[in-house]
Amino acid sequence: MISETLSTPASRTRRRWWPASAGQAAVWIIVVVLVVGPLVPLIYSSLRSKPYYLPGGVFTLDGYRVLFAQPAFWRAVGNTLQFAVGTTVLAVIAGATLAVLCGRTNMPGRGLYAKLIMAPIVIPPLGLIVGWVAIYGQSGYLTSLLGRNLHLPVWDLSSIPGMVVLGAAVTVPIAFLTCRAALEGTDSSLEDAARAAGASPARVITRITLPLLRPAILNCAVLIFALSLEVLGIPLFLGPPAHIDFYASYLYGSWANSITPDPPFVSAGAVLLLLVVSALLVVRGRLLGAEQRFISAGSRGGGSYRPLDLRRCRRPLSIVVGVFIAITSGIPLLGLLLMSSVTTLTTLQPPWQLFTTANWTQIATDPTFRRAITNSLLIALIGGAATVLLVAVATLVAHRSRFRLRATIAPLLVYPRAIPGIILGIGFFWAYLMLSPGSLVRNNIWGELIALSVRNITLAYVVIYPSLARLNTDFDRAARATGAGWWTIARGILLPILRPAMIAAFVLMFVTLLNDYDPVVFLQKPGTEVIGVTMLQEWQRGVVGPVAALAVVQVAIVAAVLAVGGRALRRSRHA
DSSP: OOOHHHHHHHHHHHHHSOOOOHHHHHHHHHHHHHHHHHHHHHHHHHHHHSSTTTOOOOBBBBBHHHHHOOOHHHHHHHHHHHHHHHHHHHHHOOOHHHHHHHHHHOOOOHHHHHHHHTTHHHOOHHHHHHHHHHHTTTOOOOHIIIIIIOOOOOOSSSSSSHHHHHHHHHHHHHHHHHHHHHHTSSHHHHHHHHHHHTOOHOOOOOOOOHHHTTTHHHHHHHHHHHHTTOHHHHHHHHHHHGGGGOOOOOOOOOOOOOOSSOOOHHHHHHHHHHHHHHHHHHHEEEEEGGGGOOOOOOOOOOOOOBBBBBBBGGHHHHHHHHHHHHIIHHHHHHHHHHTTSSSSSSSSSSSGGGGGGGGHHHHHHHHHHHHHHHHHHHIIIIIHHHHHHHHHHHHHHSSOOTTTTTGGHHHHHHGGGGGGGHHHHHHHHHHHHHHHHGGGTSHHHHHHHHHHHOOOOHHHHHHHHHHHHOTTTHHHHHHHHTOOOOOHHHHIIIIIHHHHHHHHHHHHHHHHHHHHHGGTTTTTTTTTOOOOHHHHHHHTTOOOOHHHHHHHHHHHHHHHHHHHHHHHHHHHHHH
């Protein structure tokens, strides 16, 4: 069958005129240009005295000198470090604790909680921030209820500690996933032996389980710290009342509000942040390599365990976890829905007396909001499909070919997610401006599509590669024995088998491209609006209700795509 299907005269002719190595080289070049291309003009612009499009510029380090001489820059650095450290500590403690409770104990509801903990990843980030502001902000519903009505001491969300709490709530799923994956990969023989010796559950967890999690904890701590350095939405939504800037929001504000166009010191700041995050990526890679030394494997295999009996603490801990999920995700989501449907969210009147459809009418009639929704859907659909196809072929070149430079493809596919989105956006801005072909994508949504797709190309790779790694290479050898070329094998055998993974990658890419916004804050122009940047800009203008309604639309689209995508994935796997 393979011989009849794959070894045909037409296929042999195609192999003769289009050698496999030439096609593989073309895929490699595309990946290199997309990933490395925006970084070269970014570094170049940071070393010029004037923007590229102005005459008379020379090579200089003045951009870095100006950056270091600004007190506002150092305040932003200090704020960012405080936020990153606080967020990392809280997120890791909460994520590791939840992973142990859901993965190693008999806590009631642990299966449901393990799914609900992932809500901050599913809910669009700006929508979650708006929900937090609606409930816990300075004029938030719960803040007003406790402070003004009940005269109780309240928190200040527009402060470094308040932002840390929000940042931790958003990143807890990262620590939870990392620690839970580590627990599932270890055997519980040591824990069982300790219990047999009479150790209490608390002693087993503190003396055995947590030490085994040490590499995973360090791994997710480095990742969360790196992500916290590039956060943009939290300071833009919560920072203005207290005049608090973070690194990313400082660069954004300096670019948008500078007297001189596109100041070189912004590019210099972007390069510095790129170097720091890249160094953290190297550290994380070494931690992942060291993690193998902490794996405990027994005769029963990884993931086999007998849950720790929490005894009388079972239900109280279950209630605490449920309250945590409600406070961090459930109540803010409810606040987002309320804010989108009332004239103003206040404790002075019941919400049903303030009900209005004006916010939704504006979403449906305002051209800016309508274009934002349409453009975001187009970018998510076309960008998701194109990215998954490119990554699938690039993954095959990297792991199932003899191309000489194949070893460089996997790092190139992984690196973009480590690049801060705002930095990548500045890089694409300069790339489109410097290259004449860039004019074809500079003033339309295609430039934004490329930037967003490159930023999230890593997600498609981490979904597709594990499925490819499980495929036996006997498929390749059997097809080659019949005379089939590499491209014929890839198109006729490997890609069809990878279809379920590609569907899963497309769903993930669609949701991520719909929610992401950092890479296009410098690329969006009138007529090329996307949901995330539109929400940022309208919020800064004081538009609240329509922004909340737009966030609800985003949440609804994500929920619908996940439901449809899950059903399609199940059918594909069954087929």
